[in-house]
Amino acid sequence: MWLAWGGRATLRDEVLNLERFGLVIRETDDTRSFRKIIPTLELYPDAVVCHRAHRIMISPEDCSAQLFPP
Structure with a gap:
């Protein structure tokens, strides 16, 4: 996740916990x-x-399928 400088301080704990x-x-x-x-x-x-x-949530599989269709 890319944020502007200082943006990390605005994130909720639920988002920060996703680093685990x-x-x-x-x-x-x-x-x-x-x-x-x-x-x-x-x-x-x-x-x-x-x-x-x-x-917008998208799974890696969905992203891959859109980039490389069968």
């Missing part, structure tokens, strides 16, 4: 809608990145 299950929370410069994609591509330049609007 593998959620990675990072903060970066607030580049508006590019805040998530630019640092992700810098960290994982060879990865296929599935990006969804916030508040």
Whole structure:
């Protein structure tokens, strides 16, 4: 999860507790809608990145199926 600097302090404990299950929370410069994609591509330049609007839950399987249909 990418947040603008200081955004972590606004998260509820329920969200922070998801780190125990593998959620990675990072903060970066607030580049508006590019805040998530630019640092992700810098960290994982060879990865296929599935990006969804916030508040929409999608499983990794659904994301993969949409990127690579059978």
